[in-house]
Amino acid sequence: MEFQTRMMKKNGFAKCICAIGLITLFSARKKDFYIDLKENEPKLVVEAYINNLMPEYNYVILTKSMDYYEPRFEGIAVSNATVTITEGDATGNGSIQWNRASRVVLEESQNARIPADYRKGVYIDQKTVATLSTVPTGLVAKPGKYYLLEIGYDGKNYSAVTSLPQLVPIDSLTAGFPYIDEANGGIPKSRLTVNFKDPDTLGNRQLFYWRHNRN
Numbered sequence: 001m002e003f004q005t006r007m008m009k010k011n012g013f014a015k016c017i018c019a020i021g022l023i024t025l026f027s028a029r030k031k032d033f034y035i036d037l038k039e040n041e042p043k044l045v046v047e048a049y050i051n052n053l054m055p056e057y058n059y060v061i062l063t064k065s066m067d068y069y070e071p072r073f074e075g076i077a078v079s080n081a082t083v084t085i086t087e088g089d090a091t092g093n094g095s096i097q098w099n100r101a102s103r104v105v106l107e108e109s110q111n112a113r114i115p116a117d118y119r120k121g122v123y124i125d126q127k128t129v130a131t132l133s134t135v136p137t138g139l140v141a142k143p144g145k146y147y148l149l150e151i152g153y154d155g156k157n158y159s160a161v162t163s164l165p166q167l168v169p170i171d172s173l174t175a176g177f178p179y180i181d182e183a184n185g186g187i188p189k190s191r192l193t194v195n196f197k198d199p200d201t202l203g204n205r206q207l208f209y210w211r212h213n214r215n
Contacts, residue, residue, distance in 0.1 A: 037068045044078065044158065048149055050085070051207055052164060055138040060106055060123040060149070077121030079108060081153040085139060088146040096146050096161070104139045143167050165204050171195045 042064040050058045062078035087102040106123035114122075128138030141147060141164045151158040178190040194208065 039067055040065070042066070044151070044153060044156075046149075046151065046158065046160070048160070050139075050141045050147055050162070050164065052141045052143055052167075053207065053209060055125065055128045055140050058125065058128070058139045058141065059109075060151075062121045062123065062151070062153070078153060079120055081123070081151055083107075083123045083152075084150045086148040086150070087142070088148060090146060090163075096148075098148055106139075163203070165199065165201070168196050168199060168204070168206060171197065 045063045047061040063076045083106040085104050086098050088096045088098040091097050109119040109122045109124050125139040143164050143166045146163045149160045172195045174193045175190045181187045181189050
C-alpha cells in the first residue's frame with residue numbers, strides 16, 4: 001500500500017508539472033506586436049509582358065502603390081502616361097544598338113469587350129488584332145532580340161530592358177494516366193507532358209499555347 005501511495009503521489013506530482021509546463025508554454029507564445037506603418041509617397045508599379053506569338057498578351061499595366069490601411073482601390077490605375085517599346089540587337093562590345101524606327105507607342109486599351117473601369121492603366125498597341133483565323137498584327141516580339149520599355153509619368157522617366165530567348169524545340173509530346181472525369185459528365189481525360197531540354201542560361205520562360213478541337 002505504501003508503494004502504491006507513493007506512486008500515486010509521484011504521478012500526481014508529474015501531472016502537476018505537466019500542467020504547469022503547458023500553461024507556461026501557451027502563455028509564453030502570446031505576444032503582441034505593434035508596427036508603426038507610416039504613410040508613404042505612392043510609387044509607380046509596372047507590370048509588363050512581351051512574347052513572340054500572341055500580340056494580345058503584349059501589354060503594360062501601370063498602377064500606384066497604396067497605404068496599408070487604404071480601404072478603397074479607386075484611383076490606383078495610372079492614366080495619361082507615355083509608354084513605348086523599342087527593339088534592339090546586341091553588339092560585339094556588350095552594348096545594345098536600339099532601332100528607333102521600331103519604336104511602338106502603347107496607349108490605354110479601347111477594347112469594348114473589356115469594361116471601361118478595367119481598361120484604365122492597361123497599355124497596348126492599338127494595332128493589335130489577333131484571332132485564330134487571321135495573321136496577328138501589332139507588337140510582336142522576335143526571339144534573340146532585346147526590348148527597351150520606356151515610361152514617362154508625372155514628370156519622371158522610367159526604363160527597363162529585357163530580351164526574348166531563342167525558341168526551345170520540343171523533343172516529344174506524350175500522353176498518360178488516362179481516366180474518366182465523372183465530376184464533369186464522364187469526359188475521358190489524360191495528362192499531357194511536353195518533353196524538352198531546358199537551356200542552361202538564366203531568364204528562360206516558356207509559354208505553351210494549345211487548342212482543343214472536338215471531333
